[in-house]
Amino acid sequence: MRARAGDALKPGKEPTVINQTTLAQAVDRVAEVAAQLGLRLYPTHFELVTNAELNRLAAYSGMPVRYRHWAFGKEWGHYQSAYDYRQSRIYEMVVNHDPCYAFLDRTMPPAQALLVIAHVLAHVAYFKSHFAFRCTLDDQIAHMSRHRRAMEGFMRNWGEEAVERMLDAGLVLADYTGDSLRAVTDGETADDLLGYAARFAPDLRPWQRRILGMIHQEARYFWPQVMTKIGNEGFATFWHRRILRRMNLHPTEVVQVAKMNAELVQATPPQLNPYRIGYVMVDGAFQQDGESGLQRVQSLLTDLELIRQYCHERETQLAGVSFLAAAQPTQLAWSGVKDRLLKEVEHGGLPYLEVEHHDVLPAPKTLRLRHRHTGKDLDLSLASEALGLVAREIWHGEIFLTTRHRGVVHQLRHDGVRCHDETVTETRG
Numbered sequence: 001m002r003a004r005a006g007d008a009l010k011p012g013k014e015p016t017v018i019n020q021t022t023l024a025q026a027v028d029r030v031a032e033v034a035a036q037l038g039l040r041l042y043p044t045h046f047e048l049v050t051n052a053e054l055n056r057l058a059a060y061s062g063m064p065v066r067y068r069h070w071a072f073g074k075e076w077g078h079y080q081s082a083y084d085y086r087q088s089r090i091y092e093m094v095v096n097h098d099p100c101y102a103f104l105d106r107t108m109p110p111a112q113a114l115l116v117i118a119h120v121l122a123h124v125a126y127f128k129s130h131f132a133f134r135c136t137l138d139d140q141i142a143h144m145s146r147h148r149r150a151m152e153g154f155m156r157n158w159g160e161e162a163v164e165r166m167l168d169a170g171l172v173l174a175d176y177t178g179d180s181l182r183a184v185t186d187g188e189t190a191d192d193l194l195g196y197a198a199r200f201a202p203d204l205r206p207w208q209r210r211i212l213g214m215i216h217q218e219a220r221y222f223w224p225q226v227m228t229k230i231g232n233e234g235f236a237t238f239w240h241r242r243i244l245r246r247m248n249l250h251p252t253e254v255v256q257v258a259k260m261n262a263e264l265v266q267a268t269p270p271q272l273n274p275y276r277i278g279y280v281m282v283d284g285a286f287q288q289d290g291e292s293g294l295q296r297v298q299s300l301l302t303d304l305e306l307i308r309q310y311c312h313e314r315e316t317q318l319a320g321v322s323f324l325a326a327a328q329p330t331q332l333a334w335s336g337v338k339d340r341l342l343k344e345v346e347h348g349g350l351p352y353l354e355v356e357h358h359d360v361l362p363a364p365k366t367l368r369l370r371h372r373h374t375g376k377d378l379d380l381s382l383a384s385e386a387l388g389l390v391a392r393e394i395w396h397g398e399i400f401l402t403t404r405h406r407g408v409v410h411q412l413r414h415d416g417v418r419c420h421d422e423t424v425t426e427t428r429g
Contacts, residue, residue, distance in 0.1 A: 001091040001119055001236075001264065001275075022110045023048060030117045033246045039125040039239070043099035046117070048106035054090045055079035057103055061222060062093040064101065066144050067151040067214075069167050091116050096127040096225070098138035111253040112260050115240050122239035126232050129298045132224035135183045140221050147214045154207050166208050169393035170215040172386045173197060175350050177219045181227065181302075186216055190354040193369070194219065200358055202365055203396045212394070226348040230303040234278020237265065238286070238294075241279075267320025272344060280319040284310040303345040311338045343375060351378060353401075364415075365397025373404040380405055380412070380421065387414035 018026070027046055034041070049057075059076035060066045082088045091108065095101040102120045104113065127133050137143060155163045178184055178192035186195030198212035225232070244257055265276040285293035288310065297306060313334040316322070324340035325333045352372035359366045371378055383401060391399045391414045401412045402424070409424040 001116060016109050017107050018048065018104070018110050018113045019106075020048065023104070023113065026110055026113045026117055029247065030114060030121060030243060033243050034118070034121050034125075034239075037239075037243065037246065039121060040128055041100075041121060041124045042097070042128050044102055044121065044124050045099055046102045046104060046120075049103045051083055051090065051105055051107060052080065054093060054103060054105055055083060057093045058090055062095055063141065063144055064095070064103075065141060065148055066218075067148040067167075069164070069171070071171060092120055094120050094123045094127075095141065096133060096136060097141060100124045100127065101141075109256060111250075111256040114247070114249070114253065115244060115257045115260050118240035118243040119236045122236035122243075123232060125239070126228075126235050126298055130224075130228065130232075131300060132181045132228055132302065135181065136221050136224060144218065147218070150210070150214065154211065158207060163211070165393050166211050167215070169389045170194065170212045172389055173394075174215050174219040175348075176353050177216055177223065179347060181224055186213065190356075191352065193353055193355060196355050196358075197367075197390070197394050201394050201396070204394065208394075223348075227302045227304075230274045230278040230281065230345065231297055231301055231306045232278070233274040234280070234282040234306075235294075235297055237261075237275050237279040238282040269320065269323040272341075273320065277319045277321065277341075278306075280315050281306050281310045284312065284315045304342065307338065307341055307345060311341065316341075346374065351376065356402075365395065366400065367395050367397065368400045369402070371401065371403035377405045378403050380410065384412060384414065384419040384421075387412060388416060388419060392416035 023046060056076055057064065058079050059072045066072070079090065083090070089105075091105050091112075093103045100123075102117075102124075104116055104120075108116065151163065151167075173194035176191065176193035177195055178189045180189065184192070184195075186192065187197075187199035188195070190196075194212060194216050198209055198216055201209075201212075204212075241261065249257065265273070265279055267273060267276060282294070282297050285297050285306070287293075289296070293310075301309065311319075316334040316337045319341075321337055321341055322333075324337045324344075352374060354370050354372060356368040356370050357366075358368065380403075383403070387399045387401060391397065396416075398413060398415045403410055403412070411422050411424050413420045413422070
């Protein structure tokens with residue numbers, strides 16, 4: 001849970017922070033109401049940590065253990081700076097696991113912890129029930145711990161620089177492991193670029209191929225979270241409000257909880273706030289279809305399907321996304337906002353890249369990729385850098401990428417040393 005930073009109490013007053021005793025009491029209070037309301041949960045372990053530790057967890061995608069890489073340090077710097085300059089604050093991190101693990105900011109007052117705990121338990125119910133998470137491993141932390149130990153062994157045997165280069169190249173492809181939310185074999189589908197490279201790239205040593213496999217496994221674990229970010233946060237926000245309304249809160253607790261909730265769901269243009277958008281869509285599902293709508297959200301709908309089914313004029317007005325509207329007649333503005341919102345969440349906001357063909361014999365070794373254009377151009381300079389890294393470290397040959405930029409078809413070719421960009425005349429049959 002992340003929100004814009006704000007004072008929990010008036011300036012000059014020392015806040016009363018949560019401790020292990022008050023945490024246990026708060027968990028008992030919230031869990032009792034959650035059970036009465038019918039939330040089905042994994043066993044959940046709560047741990048109090050510092051905000052610096054929360055920022056580190058966020059940098060590692062919420063995982064308490066993971067292999068080292070400079071990109072995670074860069075992410076930590078981003079989160080820590082945002083906290084230091086009071087731009088945002090992380091209150092909790094939840095690990096999809098059995099049992100689930102929840103790490104909470106130990107500087108919260110006990111009243112705010114009630115909201116955070118309710119939010120956490122709703123996330124746990126979502127993880128337990130949603131089809132997208134059925135193919136994720138229940139013991140992912142153990143797998144990541146093994147990955148870290150293996151990576152440290154590779155660094156001892158082959159050198160830190162060689163391992164880091166392979167990690168750099170593999171992480172370039174980590175977002176491209178296929179759109180499917182079912183279990184698939186690495187490289188089985190054309191859009192699984194990382195799995196395809198791990199399976200077919202020539203000349204890779206076994207340890208290099210294993211690194212790509214570990215990156216692939218972790219990326220597949222995180223993919224359902226990418227596809228359900230808005231629904232997951234919206235569901236948790238809807239339920240923390242529902243749980244807290246059923247609790248017998250003291251007036252001072254009501255004030256702190258209300259303030260924290262307001263910070264959480266405030267509009268943040270030009271960024272999309274998944275808590276606000278998600279809450280509005282989930283509430284829309286409840287208003288339209290009652291408890292069956294909530295069940296659909298919890299079990300069946302990705303972000304794309306949630307917005308497609310439950311984003312109407314009322315929701316676009318409440319979600320704080322009017323800045324997405326294009327110039328068009330007023331009566332069509334809300335549908336235009338919905339279309340833009342759908343484009344933002346489609347495929348996790350990532351471009352569609354597919355393998356067309358590869359050839360390893362005779363030389364030169366080539367890999368041909370295609371960008372399936374859906375209205376958003378690639379950044380050609382970044383694409384060139386990414387192709388160069390993959391060509392040098394993974395494919396050891398030429399990589400071609402066909403894309404459309406500003407209405408013109410381009411074919412990028414990188415041999416690991418330099419990039420060639422040629423425009424292509426389309427033939428029409």
